Amino acid sequence: MEKPLTEHIQPGEPPLDLAAYERTGGYEALRDALRSMEPREVTRIVEDSKLRGRGGAGFFTGMKWSFVPMGENAPREKYFVCNADEMEPGTFKDRYLMECNPHLLLEGMILGAFAIQAPTGYIFLRAEYHKSEEVLAHAIREAREAGFLGKNILDSGFDHDIHLHTSAGRYICGEETALLNALEGRRAIPRAKPPFPPVVGLWGKPTIVNNVETLCNIPPIVRNGADWFKGLGLSEEAGTKLYGVSGRVNRPGMWELPLGTPLREIIEEHAGGMREGYRFRGVIPGGASTDFLVEEHLDLPMDFASVQKAGSRLGTGTMIVLDDRTCPVGMVLNLERFFARESCGWCTPCRDGLPWVEKILEDIERGGGREDDLGLLQEHSKFLGPGRTFCAFAPGAVEPLQSALKYFEEDFRRHFDGKGCPYHPQPAAAR
């Protein structure tokens, strides 16, 4: 089984430095591209590879790049931005790639910047990833000294430099237009779309924003070709995916597996199944803002199309398992409390709706819930859904809620009539 993203790295091992990376074939794709390819050809290979964004939305990467204005009349200033904000609860994949193989990311970024002819790149890194910050800063210095960054890279005439920008918190910064405002030094409020960033982005210039894992796929695609990449997936979809599992399983962790690996294999084989004394009840498949999947979905291939057909989203591919001794209502309360706190506050349904949802769920957990609360929660799932808010944050926030109402309705009812939480009757400290 091929693992282009992780074949040379191990959790906990020190990062590959430049020399070690080059020994694995690193920067060969960049040398080839700069020597013998037109920028558009790089974009075409990525388009042909059918690579889809690994940051959550699954947009086709090559298609996104093809929207950037090219040629004589295109703006000279363009930006290539790596989204390394990774704040989706339950997600811990980009950190691993950055801390273990930073040059793979840098090479992917330089290739992308070459494809759209951007002289400047930024890595937007979440503030809390201090180790990633050190590793990346060092790798950027190495790449600059070796001539992979800077003026006239490898005598090709192409100039590009990458700057590391560390953030100062807030989940909304990961939304790509909020991220652009944060990079400009402003409050991270999402922007109206259209226009989309590939045409009007950072400081009004064409800008590509891609996720860390997405970009780490670029060097192997350019080196081995689109057909090779398409052959890696188990289903119709191309490539591998970093899948992660957390919760009460025997071996929480992360594995690079073919896209389309069945949920059951990930949870039972790779994560070692449920811990002794716990039963599987469900899973949020791709970070906090995705709908629950339950037992009937265990044989689902974990690819974008199949998970969507089952009513959820692949998202970030890092899943959080719900066991039979954890209260689904409590879990949803935890999620909605997070979303209520992290709402950027720009639009009313999200700013006021989410704290309301949080209060209702709190009340249910404490035993103050009533039958009508279910209707009220249903209503909120609708009013915060797609198309009713300024950005995709709110629709994401109600995905776990609406699916919990569907699959765990009985659990909600068991809290009613002053009974409170049947799972966690004692206060937190006593658990």
Add this chain to the structure above:
Amino acid sequence: MLTDQEREEIEAELPHYPRKQALCIEALKVVQRHRGWVDDEALRDVGGFLEMTEHEVDSVATFYNLIYRRKVGRNVIHLCDSVSCWVMGCDRICEHLKNSLGIEIGETSDDGRFTLLPIPCLGDCDKAPSMMIGRELFSDLTPEKVDEILRSRK
């Protein structure tokens, strides 16, 4: 006024951005690193340097949870309270921290040693529950482990 050291650190980032106002967040982080938190004077200092009003700078500062607009203790504990940590029992760790320090979330201990704040997912979900103090990450927390960590901090 910004100190020479602060000014130097902010200016080092200037060439990376086409407009100097882009440095607002970075400048706030620099000042906070030296002064512990961002008071009103710090806003004016940063604003003076970036040609922004103190209110403009404040509107940025108050958006980001890792810019502290109130005095904090020498060690700021950021306890992850997101979903993976919750499933793995972060509420219990939180209670333990609150009892040991005699403070609620958002407060600072009387001796000025610790401030306790929540933080979204630290990306350490396979080793939950987790917390961060300063630049350091602590994983697989138990009450005993927390005691040890607290003892080791001045």
